[in-house]
Amino acid sequence: MGIPLTILPPVNEQEAKSRTAAILVVDDEPGILDLYLRVLSRDYEVFTAKNGLEALEVVRGGGLDLVISDLAMPNLDGVELLRKIRQFDLDLPVILVTGEPTLDSAIQALEYGALRYLTKPFRIKELRYTVQYGVSCRRLAMAKREAFSLVSGRNYLSGDTGGAEAQFESAMETIWLASQPIVSWKQRKQVGREVLLRTDESTLADPMSLFEVAERLGRVHDVGRIVREQAAQKLSVHSDGITVFLNLHHQDLQDPQLFDADAPLSQYSENVVLEITERESLETIPGARDRIKALREMGYRIALDDLGAGHNSLAAFSALEPDIAKLDMLLIRGVTQKTTQLKVIKTMLELGRDLNISFISEGVETEEEREALLSVGCDLFQGYLFGRPRRDWQGPVF
Structure with a gap:
């Protein structure tokens, strides 16, 4: 079952590769959260949040491999959540999902580095593929961090x-x-x-x-x-x-x-x-x-x-x-x-x-x-x- 508002310990790349990937799903509709749990819990450790503010608290705790967030939510919508995540984590993949896609929201999502922009109702096969791709991207990004530290000796940061x-x-x-x-x-x-x-x-x-x-x-x-x-x-x-x-x-x-x-x-x-x-x-x-x-x-x-x-x-x-x-x-x-x-x-x-x-x-x-x-x-x-x-x-x- 999903675990709401659990703060996860940060992990390094080797730990990430050996453990089950941790995914946070964010939606203000309980039925949608239940759907994510049924589809993804067999292969991933799934955590849940009911809005963007709760999700941000979980993300700040570290240890996540992927975030799936609804676009339209009270207090802190999906794009604003993505923007705040990018202020302290450039590598965490974020998939934004919406039932009312617009050109402006899609542009904003891509500008702030959303991995994908899915529309409801989405196909289960499409969701599973996108999640698998996102987790692989996250782990490759963590390997890149370690590689950069090895070759540079520095932390991976971002005339006239x-x-x-x-x-x-x-x-x-x-x-x-x-x-x-x-x-x-x-x-x-x-x-x-x-x-x-x-x-x-x-x-x-x-x-x-x-x-x-x-x-x-x-x-x-x-x-x-x-x-x-x-x-x-x-x-x-x-x-x-x-x-x-x-x-x-x-x-x-x-x-x-x-x-x-x-x-x-x-x-x-x-x-x-x-x-x-x-x-x-x-x-x-x-x-x-x-x-x-x-x-x-x-x-x-x-x-x-x-x-x-x-x-x-x-x-x-x-x-x-x-x-x-x-x-x-x-x-x-x-x-x-x-x-x-x-x-x-x-x-x-x-x-x-x-x-x-x-x-x-x-x-x-x-x-x-x-x-x-x-x-x-x-x-x-x-x-x-x-x-x-x-x-x-x-x-x-x-």
Whole structure:
């Protein structure tokens, strides 16, 4: 049976994985609460609250994996409950349910990072699937927290213009793309290649420095367009069908040219995976979820880059719903000496399989690292051990 207003103890990721998931359901109609209990109690520990204020007290106690809340409630409605939860917990999945859906309420729900927005009457199968997905997202987010702490040593939280312009213009004129292979070790073959931004302007040779200046000058879209155009040119020459991974700056999602069916890269979309780094926040991009959906409809696949290095909220992860995630090289480094690090990677792989996410281990440089990662289920690799980034599109070394 449901347990009202029980304060749950906070748990770490390993504890969360071994225990039954805890779900809070919030509704001012007793009949609806009874329905949730009948449907979910067999697989989850279900707690109940009759309104938003009671629910907020339970959430503040910690230990929850998911919240399901009615939208229209007295005192504190579902959207306001979600907003208050996001003030202290960016990762807790919240499903909002309503019998009177409106465009405004749906927009508000997504703006504050609701995992899903369901309408009554909902299908039991749909509810069960959404809850299972949400619990998996929560546990992956907790694994990300631990990974970030391991690689950073920190808690998981959330020159003059004229000279910069001259350097930037020089960099833009000398942009080129390097290629680095991505391999399946079990199949002993190349399954993809990442194209990496390079420039011959020495003062902006580091891509992060180039984008820092591009942001200052409002020229991020210009860089993205050149990179996508050059990637399309490479694809027109190398028609071997191997998937190409291409990094997107989060501001590229606001560039109309990215979504233009006549843009150079669009004709190769079925062979392209667009990478968005976890270090960047999608919360500043209006309609990010819809933009990602539009890219998928064009044929692109989506990857979350640098997993374990950033501190994006669950809202950003939910917006991406990545097909592929790339484990950051800082998480990979030292994996042969740190058993805890390896356990975290194993956990992330297991949770990723629950969400149908493929994982690629980046920055693999030694055979020892490869063997350690293979021992916990990794198969897809990228790093100097298999090939350095090169101007020509050479194959990997096994």
